[in-house]
Amino acid sequence: MxxxxxxxxxxxxxxxxxxxxxxxxxxxxxxxxxxxxxxxxxxxxxxxxxxxxxxxxxxxxxxxxxxxxxxxxxxxxxxxxxxxxxxxxxxxxxxxxxxxxxxxxxxxxxxxDSKVLSNYESLVSPKSWIFCEKQIKEIEEFTFKNWQERLFFERLERKSKPVFELLETTNNDWEAVLFCVLAKNFGLNTNGEFFLRIAQSIPFSVIRKESSEVENLEALFFGYAGLLDSEKEDNYFKDLKSRFSYLRHKYQLDENSRVAVQFFKHRPDNFPTIRLSQLANLYHNHHNLFSKLQNPSTVEDIYKIFQVSSSIYWENHYQFDKVSPKKKKKLSKAFVDLIIINTIIPIQFAYARSQGAEISEDLIKLLNGVVPEKNAVMDKFIFFGIKPKNAFESQSLLQLKNEYCAMNRCLECAVGIDLLRSN
Structure with a gap:
């Protein structure tokens, strides 16, 4: 006990x-x-x-x-x-x-009452994945839906904390904050922190000024990613290296902020070269991106904004000096869904909070139009009879598993309390 x-x-x-x-x-x-x-x-x-x-x-x-x-x-x-x-x-x-x-x-x-005690012992007895795995599908829909909503906003609260921390370091420049969060999520789990450091090494004022030439953005991104440090015969490599040297001196940028991005364990389409090029093209194609993403009417509006490909050079390359079969490398719908979940929604939530605005229903509506994530946690919930219909529900389930089930917080969970009351 x-x-x-x-x-x-x-x-x-x-x-x-x-x-x-x-x-x-x-x-x-x-x-x-x-x-x-x-x-x-x-x-x-x-x-x-x-x-x-x-x-x-x-x-x-x-x-x-x-x-x-x-x-x-x-x-x-x-x-x-x-x-x-x-x-x-x-x-x-x-x-x-x-x-x-x-x-x-x-x-x-x-x-x-002995029955209350036995209900509790039944709920917290060791089981294979979560304590209530055999009973969770019996929870009344109204109770579960309300709990999902609270879980979702708890998760958003956690995701918004780094946003507010970035806001303090960027002089309250929301465009710069968006750039940093986007960069981190373009890097996925392996390169996320490296991409964030790259974004923080380049003042966003420089990104604004140089966005008219996508090669300049690539030079900055690739240079700070340590991808231009060697010597190669490739003409595109030489051009980017020359541009990086010029821009670094032009803006008096820190020479010691370079990182070492990782290629290991990535599918080629997720190589840092491809993702950094796509990020550069996004900012080349869209100025004032934060403003454009603040109030999209539908998920389709966001998909249109993120109809972005890598630069032409990368259509037949994944790395410098290594030619590959030609392929247009566009951001996939699944990747944009992750950007919506991990970047756009937290940014919108944080901005609304900073303005004292209430947009909870808008955020839920937006995520109702995004397919749920596919991962091992969702597979388990589906096995036990809880199938998420959209990203709002899958985000709620991730919060439930990670912050309640994994922490044995059954008696702080609406599911656990409902089971104790009804058993």
């Missing part, structure tokens, strides 16, 4: 609330269980109850055993001086305040 189960019991009064008595035999009448704030200090604040003939207002602390009070050194913490009731599963020792007055104890195990 874990303490969070006792928090659940107390918060929702899942015990026989009538005829409660302290370990000393005094009657307890709960007026208000208090607020569960999950902060430092006692578990429930501003509770109200009558113990004996005295009405009390204060805090409630919950432990598996009353001796945990001393294990956690609460006797030395002033924050616990206002505890009016110590709720425990098992009472094994008396607990005293600093003035030597004993804190009343409620031993909860005497008042919990």
């Amino acid at each position: 874990k303490e969070d189960f006792l928090h659940y019991l107390w918060k929702f009064k899942k015990f026989e609330a009538l005829n409660l008595k302290t370990s000393a035999g005094e009657e307890i009448t709960i007026v208000n269980v208090g607020q569960y704030l999950e902060l430092a200090g006692p578990d429930f604040f501003n509770a109200q109850m009558i113990i004996g003939n005295q009405k009390w207002a204060g805090n409630v602390e919950i432990h598996l055993k009353s001796s945990d009070w001393y294990v956690h050194h609460h006797e030395n913490d002033q924050a616990y001086e206002n505890v009016i009731l110590h709720v425990v599963w098992e009472h094994d020792t008396a607990v005293f305040r600093k003035n030597n007055s004993e804190i009343p104890v409620l031993e909860l195990k005497n008042y919990v």
